[in-house]
Amino acid sequence: MYIPFSVTGCSLELLRTGEQGIVVFSKTHDQTILEKLRSMGITPGTIITLEQQFPSAIIQVGNILFPIDQESIRAIYVRVIDS
Template identity: 65%
Template sequence: MFSPFSIAGCSLKLLRTGERGIVTFCKSQDKTIFKKLISKGVTPGSSITLEQKFP
């Protein structure tokens, strides 16, 4: 049997489709992208589930 585990400090790139994570920080040089993330509720402390990954 597998026991649950967690990875601290990983990148969004490491999530696979269907996996969940908690946003700890948002870092973007582009303020437009940063504002879009905030408007979609992607803020530190929020829980997210990766629904789709594009290449």
């Protein structure tokens, strides 16, 4: 009756703690957010791990942990990496 499916791409906001994704694009025209993401090394092809979601979001890019605001998280779209 039900057809199984899996999410292969989504906003970084929808990842669960510990999940990884490869950045596909940034969905914002806000230059401030785009510059902030570039300064953290977040560009298409970058692997991101969501380390913590609450009380504030923390992502890992390479070996570096970054706190990140919700507006920036919503702008990042990733292809989910199967674990």
